[in-house]
Amino acid sequence: MRKSLAKQALNADTNAPAMGRFVGQSVKRVEDQRLLTGNGTYVADVNPEEVVHASFFRSPYAHAEILSIDLAAGLALDGVIAIYTGKDIERLTNPFAPLASLANQYTPVFYGLATDRVRHVGDPIAIIIATSRCIAEDAAELIDVDYKPLATVTNHREANDPTIPAIWPKNDSNVLYEDEKIYGEIERVFARADHVFTETFSCHRVSNQPMETRGAVAEIDPDSGEITYHAATQSPHLLRWILAISTERESVVESLKYLATNRDRLKKFGAGAKAFLTEKKDDLAKNDSTASTNQIKKDPSTLAHLGRTFFNTLGSRRYPRVVAKDVGGAFGSKGAVNREDVVLLAAALDLNRSVKWIEDRSENLADGGQAREEDMTISVAAKDDGTILGFRVELVMDQGAYPAVPFNCGLFSNMIKAMLPGPYRLEAFEMKMKVVASNKGRYLQYRGPWANETWVRERMLDIVARELAISPTELRQKNMFGPEHLPGKMVTGPDLDEDMTAAATLAKAIEVADLPAFEVAQAEALTIGRHLGIGFATYHEAAPGPDNFWESVNPGSDAFLPERVDAVLGRDGSVSIKTQQLPHGQSHETTYSQLAADELGIAIKDVTLVYGDTDNTPFGLLGTGGSRGGPVGGGGVTFSSRQLRRLILDEAADLMEASVDDLDIIDGKIHVRGVPALSKTFADVARAVTSRGQAASTANAIETHVVYSNAGNGGWACSTHVCWVDVDLETGFVTIPRYVVVEDCGQMINPAIVEGQIRGGVAQGIGAVFYEKTVYDESANFQSSTFMDYLIPTAMEIPEIEIFHLETPASVEADFRGVGEGGMIGSPPAINNAVENALAHLGVRITEQHLPPTRILELAGVIEAE
Amino acid sequence: MANSVTQRAGHAENLANKPGGRDQAAKICKGLGVKNPPFAYHRPETLDEALLLLAQIGEEAKIMSGGQSLLPVMAIRLGQPENIIDISQIRGLDSIETESDIVMFGALVTHSQAEASPVTRDSVPLLHKAMPYIGHRAIRNRGTLCGSLAHADPAAELPAVALALDAELIAASTDGARFIAAEDFFSGFLSTTLQQNELLVGVRFHQAPAGMLTSVQELSRRHGDFALVGLTCVLQLSSDGLVDSAALSFFGVASTPSRATQAEQSLVGSRPTTELFEEIANMVSNELDPPSDTHASANYRKHAAGVLTKRALADCMSQTGVLT
Numbered sequence A: 001m002r003k004s005l006a007k008q009a010l011n012a013d014t015n016a017p018a019m020g021r022f023v024g025q026s027v028k029r030v031e032d033q034r035l036l037t038g039n040g041t042y043v044a045d046v047n048p049e050e051v052v053h054a055s056f057f058r059s060p061y062a063h064a065e066i067l068s069i070d071l072a073a074g075l076a077l078d079g080v081i082a083i084y085t086g087k088d089i090e091r092l093t094n095p096f097a098p099l100a101s102l103a104n105q106y107t108p109v110f111y112g113l114a115t116d117r118v119r120h121v122g123d124p125i126a127i128i129i130a131t132s133r134c135i136a137e138d139a140a141e142l143i144d145v146d147y148k149p150l151a152t153v154t155n156h157r158e159a160n161d162p163t164i165p166a167i168w169p170k171n172d173s174n175v176l177y178e179d180e181k182i183y184g185e186i187e188r189v190f191a192r193a194d195h196v197f198t199e200t201f202s203c204h205r206v207s208n209q210p211m212e213t214r215g216a217v218a219e220i221d222p223d224s225g226e227i228t229y230h231a232a233t234q235s236p237h238l239l240r241w242i243l244a245i246s247t248e249r250e251s252v253v254e255s256l257k258y259l260a261t262n263r264d265r266l267k268k269f270g271a272g273a274k275a276f277l278t279e280k281k282d283d284l285a286k287n288d289s290t291a292s293t294n295q296i297k298k299d300p301s302t303l304a305h306l307g308r309t310f311f312n313t314l315g316s317r318r319y320p321r322v323v324a325k326d327v328g329g330a331f332g333s334k335g336a337v338n339r340e341d342v343v344l345l346a347a348a349l350d351l352n353r354s355v356k357w358i359e360d361r362s363e364n365l366a367d368g369g370q371a372r373e374e375d376m377t378i379s380v381a382a383k384d385d386g387t388i389l390g391f392r393v394e395l396v397m398d399q400g401a402y403p404a405v406p407f408n409c410g411l412f413s414n415m416i417k418a419m420l421p422g423p424y425r426l427e428a429f430e431m432k433m434k435v436v437a438s439n440k441g442r443y444l445q446y447r448g449p450w451a452n453e454t455w456v457r458e459r460m461l462d463i464v465a466r467e468l469a470i471s472p473t474e475l476r477q478k479n480m481f482g483p484e485h486l487p488g489k490m491v492t493g494p495d496l497d498e499d500m501t502a503a504a505t506l507a508k509a510i511e512v513a514d515l516p517a518f519e520v521a522q523a524e525a526l527t528i529g530r531h532l533g534i535g536f537a538t539y540h541e542a543a544p545g546p547d548n549f550w551e552s553v554n555p556g557s558d559a560f561l562p563e564r565v566d567a568v569l570g571r572d573g574s575v576s577i578k579t580q581q582l583p584h585g586q587s588h589e590t591t592y593s594q595l596a597a598d599e600l601g602i603a604i605k606d607v608t609l610v611y612g613d614t615d616n617t618p619f620g621l622l623g624t625g626g627s628r629g630g631p632v633g634g635g636g637v638t639f640s641s642r643q644l645r646r647l648i649l650d651e652a653a654d655l656m657e658a659s660v661d662d663l664d665i666i667d668g669k670i671h672v673r674g675v676p677a678l679s680k681t682f683a684d685v686a687r688a689v690t691s692r693g694q695a696a697s698t699a700n701a702i703e704t705h706v707v708y709s710n711a712g713n714g715g716w717a718c719s720t721h722v723c724w725v726d727v728d729l730e731t732g733f734v735t736i737p738r739y740v741v742v743e744d745c746g747q748m749i750n751p752a753i754v755e756g757q758i759r760g761g762v763a764q765g766i767g768a769v770f771y772e773k774t775v776y777d778e779s780a781n782f783q784s785s786t787f788m789d790y791l792i793p794t795a796m797e798i799p800e801i802e803i804f805h806l807e808t809p810a811s812v813e814a815d816f817r818g819v820g821e822g823g824m825i826g827s828p829p830a831i832n833n834a835v836e837n838a839l840a841h842l843g844v845r846i847t848e849q850h851l852p853p854t855r856i857l858e859l860a861g862v863i864e865a866e
Numbered sequence B: 001m002a003n004s005v006t007q008r009a010g011h012a013e014n015l016a017n018k019p020g021g022r023d024q025a026a027k028i029c030k031g032l033g034v035k036n037p038p039f040a041y042h043r044p045e046t047l048d049e050a051l052l053l054l055a056q057i058g059e060e061a062k063i064m065s066g067g068q069s070l071l072p073v074m075a076i077r078l079g080q081p082e083n084i085i086d087i088s089q090i091r092g093l094d095s096i097e098t099e100s101d102i103v104m105f106g107a108l109v110t111h112s113q114a115e116a117s118p119v120t121r122d123s124v125p126l127l128h129k130a131m132p133y134i135g136h137r138a139i140r141n142r143g144t145l146c147g148s149l150a151h152a153d154p155a156a157e158l159p160a161v162a163l164a165l166d167a168e169l170i171a172a173s174t175d176g177a178r179f180i181a182a183e184d185f186f187s188g189f190l191s192t193t194l195q196q197n198e199l200l201v202g203v204r205f206h207q208a209p210a211g212m213l214t215s216v217q218e219l220s221r222r223h224g225d226f227a228l229v230g231l232t233c234v235l236q237l238s239s240d241g242l243v244d245s246a247a248l249s250f251f252g253v254a255s256t257p258s259r260a261t262q263a264e265q266s267l268v269g270s271r272p273t274t275e276l277f278e279e280i281a282n283m284v285s286n287e288l289d290p291p292s293d294t295h296a297s298a299n300y301r302k303h304a305a306g307v308l309t310k311r312a313l314a315d316c317m318s319q320t321g322v323l324t
């Protein structure tokens, strides 16, 4: 059904405009004038009348029981309005309960503030509301909490230790999830192997660090009680929904009474739900219906919370309007709903006044979002000739203390599972997954949440190549899906179409790299004590992936993936596109305007992108994330604009007494082909519709929309990264004299923006390898609370990045594939491989991602490890 | 007249309601952000006023010059001084003066000002070479030499420069002025022998004698970061080509800037050769006892100090054109 949407639209509309006026051009960003002149509106710029300010009092302990809290001194401070603790929040809100669970998963149920114990440094204990942020922070210093420290869990080894008590006592241990999947005949494949190579890789914890921290303003109209929640979010509709179900405290009986007297609401909701359920029956049926059993057995309260969630979804009168204007980056972190969000809104509702919270950097580093901390042991079954038969992998992920909402490591581990075989032809694959709890900040999705599948695989392939004395590029080419193997299927299930061009990116990268010349240079450099290295990494990324992609991750979850895009002709003749996407650095205003302008034959400046207001944008829970902005949102813009064009032309045909097939739109003027002198404008059309009394709404003449999933091909973005390094074994410093990315993201809407996304991703990969690390000491004390401790690379640390685009000619329309995440997926393994290549003659084997100068010298045997 | 106002930083209304407070409120709130603890703010216009205030308030006062070290510490509430005495508006403290063989940098001379001055380049070349390593341009535009010395960050460049060149710090109080030799000034992590009632009015260096060889070497995680390990090095050769005097003044390796005295002594009287420099480097690695932290291990710092020693000595010799 989804596939056909693209094709239908293509066939139906013989009036498709000549494409390519704007799409494909490096059009200057529409956003820049506003953002670079300081005229953006970030959440910190929102100041409703009489707004008061919040600060959170946070735990200095990694793990402790709260014995008592004394607020008296804080409350006595001039300017303090209120202080709420966990006890109040238990009364004012519903807890976060898992909306979906995997089989064998336990997901803790918890409140916005710590209730009986704190579980990591930075765990919020109280919210202070005062007339200024300074006063709120002064009051925070006066709060006196009596703690009883508890044993801490700092890493997954401790989490696996049954003698250390569970952080979440309702679970018997600190293991929250365990599962195992086998694809193909794993035993037989390993028995057939000439060699089995095994290695354990360990990735450190890093932090999503957007320029803008988290923050929100809960604006309450004290008279009407109307709630507008201004937020730095990636996903306004999700936030709205979770805020509503978390702050609605009516009993089920009250909710039912309310619904009984408000039948319209029930009907409307019922109809929507019915339509959704009917339409998605097949998708939803794939859901494991027994999945929640484990959860409910361990914590029966889950059932009550889920019931309440259901009724609150129906009956809540507390649905806020969520508004987000400019958002200063997120890298995934603002796709999660924060505990602070629920607490802030609850406090504002209780006080019946507007409250503002802007997070500071130390809070953000402690709990704004952390990721990537996992260990994987991989065994590779290989033949003498370098044929790779299969992988066996054991994964342990450290989720930290509180699960992120709504996506947590249960999902991420399954994404890693689905993608780990990469673009290689494996016969069999086994994956054991384990998620543990520890006394650290939230693990949440960070630009390519599954990225460590590529890191481990591409790192391991280099090791296998070395063991078999085959060149790493040859080993990759030998085992990769090439054109002769396509269409094909990953061993984990997802379909691979002919546009999956990973092998082509590798071939181009090999050509660009000129390995023979490099090897000569490398050998020469070594004679004067310089250590040069080169590393490759190839991956394919589901951006958005084929129809059966999510089935391989977590069956049933694809029901939520299609995205609605509205195209609208205003009564004044203006054109707007409305999206559930929430731009936060991806340049949607530019790219979506390019797409719509081309479809409609108008200028970029004549398209207005409407986003970030739940009252005025189509519903969608995903917002911006998952490399979907181009393929899903962008495709939706193309086809909804095309529909709008058709409707405009139909109306113009009547007006002009011409056949619709003879009409064309050039520079916003509608005219009969070949007769440019006689033309109508969009305003003429809007006026005609309105005067006939057929305007779509009070604001708009014509409204139309599509619900869109993908272009119908595989939706794979492919890439090979090549990194050159120069390792100084006196100082352990590594320079990157050259960095190349060869990529194929299908048709580029705007090459400059594609390149910007890739460069930013590579920079974060360089950051992860050489600079960024979220450090906890052996008692889980947090060591990275400032930018003096957590090092983000600056422009000075990032080399020139050369980008080659393959842009394989599209086999389908709107063949845009995501590029938001890939840069960060390919770079860590390419860099690590290059460093190992430079130090290979010293017998160095790199199994950890983070390589600061100290570690380089330790690995090379120059200094002793401490 | 001393302009003293008590305010809660960032709470502009409080200050704006006070007579003549509005401008100041705007200025302070902009600079400080919104999260500093409350403090009283004083902005004397003359040195005498400043010294008087300092004498009156005593322990509860903090001098502020460029604010580049003090304000970050306050914003994260690690420092909570009750009084700030902002000396930035005092006239006459912002010049670089030369008198016979002495060069004096006033308390308000910024890093950028010193960096751009031909006097620094010609007369205090080691200082000139250290400047680009200090933070970033924006920080150098505001931060002051004396502020850096008074702050005494063990990983900062200037305390090590002062120590290498035997600089003298000029401290003033209502009781008068005194000179403090650099080697007597740095007493521990972020602490100095400056008295509560004293402020630095300047720092003075001897003009570099002809033939002075200098080098600054530093390893920092990123461009502009504080050093993991750094070295300021001064070498004087005698007419017969032997080392006449040497200073190896390290930063980032202890709680204060520190000189590798044993290694220095071994250099003096020796003929500078690559082999000697290897030996000296090893000696340095053994002599120093640096700390471990999240950015580098102690072993790393020991090793790197040796590497930097070799590089600094080679750099010095390259200025003579002879290295045997």
Ligand SMILES: Cc1cc2nc3c(=O)[nH]c(=O)nc-3n(C[C@H](O)[C@H](O)[C@H](O)COP(=O)(O)OP(=O)(O)OC[C@H]3O[C@@H](n4cnc5c(N)ncnc54)[C@H](O)[C@@H]3O)c2cc1C
Binding pocket: B062, B063, B064, B065, B066, B067, B068, B069, B070, B071, B072, B107, B133, B134, B135, B136, B139, B142, B143, B144, B145, B146, B147, B148, B150, B151, B155, B156, B157, B158, B198, B199, B200, B201, B224, B225, B226, B227
């Ligand atoms: C991002 C960043 C990076 C930096 N990187 C570096 C670096 O790489 N190397 C480096 O050396 N520095 C670095 N700095 C610090 C910078 O050099 C500061 O300018 C310097 O440390 C302090 O100078 P200041 O004038 O700003 O002093 P202030 O911040 O105003 O004061 C610092 C301290 O000195 C005292 N003080 C100031 N002036 C006097 C005086 N005249 N008499 C007595 N006490 C006084 C204050 O009371 C305070 O305790 C960096 C700063 C930042 C923000």
